[in-house]
Amino acid sequence: MTKDNHEGRDNLFKPKPGRIRGQGGAKAKSYLNQVLHRISAEGAGAAGASRSTGFTGKRIGRGNDWLNRHRAGYRFSAASRRVVIKSRIVKLAAKGGTGGLGAARAHLRYLQRDGVSKENEAGRLYDTKSDEADGGAFLKRSENDRHQFRFIVSPEDAIELENLKPFVRDLMRTMEQDLGTRLDWVAVDHFNTAQPHSHILLRGRDDQGQDLVIARDYIGHGIRRRASELVTLELGPQTEQELRRKLERQVDQERFTDLDRRLLRQCEDSLLDLHADTNRGKAHGGQSLEIGRLRVLERRGLANELAAGKWQLSPNLETTLRRTGDRSDIIKTMHRGLKAAGLDAGASDYAIFDPADPRSTKFIGRIADRGLQDELNEGHYLLVDGADGRVHHVALDPRQDMEDLPLGAVVEIVSAGRGTQQADRTIAEIAKGNSGIYSPDAHLSQDGTASPDFAQAHVRRLEALRRQDVVQRNADGSWEIPDDFEERAMALGAKAARYPARIRTLSYLSLEAQVDAKGATWLDRQLVEVDPLPLRGGRFGDLARSAMLRRQENLLAQGLAERQEKGIRYRRNLLQLLRQRELEAAGAELSKKTGLSFVETPDGARAEGIYKRSVKLASGRFAILENAREFTLVPWRPVLERQLGKTVSGRLRGSNISFDVLRKRGLGIG
Template structure:
C-alpha cells in the first residue's frame, strides 16, 4: 500500500447485526438501569442517562414552563407493568379491581370509559392487549377534583394532550373513583403506539411532563389557587399526623438535620415561615423534633418513617370506621407474628391498600368481638371473599410438616420419591393413599425448586439443603405477604346459612360445641343464628330437641352434603343432558374440567367424560387446568388430583 493510499484509508463500520425490537429493548433496559443508579445525583430534566429515549422527551422540557407557584396541584402515580411477568390475566384482574362496587359517586360499581365512548368493550381491550410486551397504569389525582366535578371530561382532555406530546394515538380506558377523600382516576394505557410498535415513553415525561400537563389543565379549568386557598391548605398540614408538604419543605431546608432562621430567610418562604415554625412546634410535641436554641431546630432522623406510618395507620382507622357504619367494636390490625393465633369472622369491608399494585385488604368482624384489618397476600383477588362471607385468618409462618418430612427422609441431602413411597405404603391405613401423600410432597418440592431452594437432579430425585424447614418457612412468609393466610370457610353469610340444605359453617359450629364465640359483635350474632339453624334442622328431621338440648343426627354433615350434591347434580344433568356419576370413596374418576360449582357445602369441580359427569371437591391446583383432562381420587375427607398424563406419582 502506497503512502498516498495510506492517507486515504478510512474505517467503514459494517451494518449492525441487530436492528430489531429485541436489540432496542436491550438498549433501553441497560439505560434504565444506568438511570436508576445515577438518578440520585443527576436530577434535572433531560440529564438522566437514557432520559431522551422514547416519546415525549422534548415535551417534558417545555411542559409546565408557564406554571406559577399558585398553580393547581395534581398527583400522578405511575406503574409500568411487564405483562409477561404479571401473567395473562393481569389486565382483566386490574379492570375488575377498578370497576368494583362502591367506587362511583352514588356508591355503585365503577364504570369504565374511553376516548370516545362511555361504554367501552373492556373485554376486547383486554384481548387486544394480551400480546403486548408492557402496559402503563396511572392514577391521576387532582387536589381539587371535587371542584372539577367532571373527572371524565378532564381525563379525556389530559389524554388528548398526551397524544399531542407523544405524537401518537393512545389506546386507553379509565375509571373514576369517588370513594375516598381524594377523588381520582385510574387509567390503563396499552403499550403500543398507533403503528403497532412498542410504546416507549421518555423517563422525563413520565416523571414530570405528564404531571405538568395535568396541572396546566386543572389550573385552566379552575383558575390559579388564591392566596387564601394556599394558606388554608398549609394550615391544615400544620397539625396533621402524616408526612406533609411542609415536612418535605423542612427536609429540603435542613442542613445536617438542622433548620435555622437563616435557612428559612429565603424571600419565597416568607408566606410559609409561620406555618413552618408551627409545624416544627407540632413535631416537637410529637417527639420528632427538638428546639436546640431559639429558632434552631433539629429534626429527628426517624421523623419521616414515623409520620408515614402514622398516616397509614390513620387511613386504616378511618377505613375501618366507615366499614363498621357505627357498630361499636375494638379496632385491631392483624399482625400474624405478634398475634400467633387465628381469627374467624365475617367480611364486612374490603378494598385496596395500594390501588396501583392491586394490594388488597379485608375488614373482618371477628368472633372475639373485635374488628380486624387484614392485609391480603399478593395476587389475592377480592372477589374470592364476598361481603358477609366467613373467613379464617392466620399467620402462616410455622414450619411445614412436609418440609420436616422431606428433611427427615433425605440421605446425604438427597430425597427420593421411590424411597418415600415404599415407606408410606408400609404405614398406609384404609383412609390414606400413599401415592397422594408422596404427590403432596412433590408439589411442595416443585414450589421450592422455582424459588431456588431445592434442586431436581432427576425424575423423583431431589437435592435439598439441611436447613430446608427454616428456608421453607421464610419462603412461605415472603410469598404470603408477611405470612398471612386467609381461608374461605363459607361464601354465604351466616344469615343465609340458617335455612339452606348443605353442610354449612354453622353446622360445623353446632357439632364442635360453638366454642370461642364472644358475647358481643359477630360472636353474639353467630349464637343467634345457631339457634335458627337448630330449628331448621329439627324441621328437616336432622335433629331433635331433648329438653334444652338439641341432638344432631348421626353423619349430619355427610347427609346435608349428599342432599345438596344430589340437587346440584340434577340441575346440571337437566342443563347438559349428561348422566350424573357420584364419586365413590377410593375410586378414581377422570374427565375434562369444565367449571367449578359453588355450593353451601363448598366448591366443587365438574369433570365431564363425554357421557357422564362427576362433582369432586375443588382445589386451587386444578383452576389452571380448565378445559383440560384431569383425574381425582377421593378418600375420606380428602381428594388427590392428577394433572396431565398419569406418569409415576401424580401431582
C-alpha cells in the same frame, strides 16, 4: 488505540455463517419486553431511583424528544399547582392467553361501581369526544393489545376545578402532541375520597397499530409536569396566601407532609439547626410553621429539642408518619364500610390485621364489606366481622380470587407465614440427611411419626417455592434443596409481608342461607364440634348463635337429630350424610345440563377425568372431572386451576385430598 482494541472492534463486523439471531441467544427477552418491564417497574418512582451505569431504558420510547427540548433549566416553582400522577403498565395477555383482558374487564367494572360519582352514583366512562364512552367497545379494540397503561391523576386543587373532564381531555391532547400519535383512551372521575381524582385507561397501541412505548422519564416526570401546567393555567399560580394556608393545615396532621419533607431536607445526620438559613423565614410562613410542626413531632416522640433552635429528628420519622397516615385512611375506610353494611361498631372494636398481634394471628368471621385499597395495583381489602367481637381490616394480595370471597361468607384468616417456617425447617433437615435431596420417601424414612399426607403437605410447599425459582424438581419427583434454602424462603416471606394474610373460605353461604341449606354447612360443623368456636360480643356472635339454633331445629325436623335429656343427639356421620345428599342433588342437576351420567366416587376409591370447572355448594367447592360418558365430583383445591382441561387422577379420603403433579398426564390426587 492498541492492536487488541482494533481487533475487538473489527470482530464486530466479521461475517459469521449460520442462522441470524440476536446476541442474547434463543432465550433472550425481546427488546420491547425489556423496555416495558423496566418502565412498569420504575414508573413514577423514577425520580427517586439511584443512578445506574447500565442500560435502564428510561429515555427509550415516545415522549423523550419533548423532554429533551424542555428539560434544560426547568424546575417546578412554588407557585405551580401540584398534580399527583400514579402510573402502571399492565400486560393484557400472555402468549395465546386472555387472562389479562379478563382482569382489565373486571378493573373497568370496578371503576364504574356505584357511589364514586359526585351524585354518589355509578362512575361514567368518557373519552376524547363523548361523555358516555362504551367500555365494552374499548376492551374489544384492546383484544390484541400487548399491554395497557393505567394512570390515576389527582390535582391537589381538584376540588376547585368545576369539572375534571375538560382537564383530563386537555391533558390527553397534550400527551398526543408530545408522543406524536393519537391515543385511544377512556377515563372515569371519582369523588368518593377526600381528593377527587381521575382514572385513565390508555391502550398500548399507537395510531399505526404498533406497540405504544412511552419513555420512562416521560411517565415519571413529563405527564406530571404537563398536568401541573394545565391546572396552573386554569386556576392561576398559587398565591403566597394559598401556600401558607396549605402549610398551616399540615402542622397538626397525623401523616407525612410537605413540612416534614422540608425539615428533613435541612437536616444533617438527623440534626436540624433553624438558625443556619436566615432566608428560610421569608418563605410561606417559614420558621413559625416549622416550629409548630416540630412541637407536634416532639409530642409524638419523633423530635427532640437539644437547644434553642436546634433539634434532633427521629431517623424513623418518615416511616412512622406514613404508617400513621395509612392507618388513618384504613380507619376511615372501615367506618364507611361498616356504615354501608348497617353495622354498629365503635373505634375500640376496630382491628387492622397484623401477624405480630397475638390476638390477630388467627380468627374466624363473616365478610361484612370488601373493596380496593390500592386502585392502581388492584390490592383488595376485607372487613371481617369476627367471632372475637372485633371488626378486622385485612389487606389482600392483588392475586387473590375475589369470587371466592362473597359478602356474607364465613372465612378463616391466618398469618400467611404461619406454618411455612416450620415446614421449611423440616424440608431443610430432611435434605441435609439425604445429600441435599428432599423426597416424601426420605421424609417418611427419617421421621417415623410422619404420615403420607403430612409429607405431601411439604411437597405442596415445595411446588409453591419452585414457582419462585427457589428449588428444582427432579424427574423422579424428588427435590434439589439449595444450601441457602431457608434464607431464600425467608426472603420471599419478607417480600410478601405487605399482604400478610392467608384466607380460607369456610362457607360460601351467609349464615342466613346456611339455616335451610341441603349440604354440610359451617353451622353443622359447629353443632357437632366437641370444642366449638367461642362466640364473643354482638354482631357475628349473635347472628351465629341465632342461626345455629334455627339450623338445629331444621335438623330435628328432618329426623337428623333428636332431643334427649342431656341435650341434642345428632345422627351418626351427619356431615358425611349431608354432603352426600347435596352431591347427589348437584350431580343430578349437572347431568341434566351436560347429558353425562353422574358417578359418585366412594371414600377410598380413585377418581380420574378431565378437570372442567368447579361448583360451589353448601358443603364446599367441588371439581367436576369428566370422562367420555360420565363425570364425578371431588373436593376442589386451588392447584387444580393450573390443570384446567387436563386429566387429573387421585384417591379420595373423606373430604381431605392432597395433590401430586404427574409427569405426563396432568395432576394426581394422592
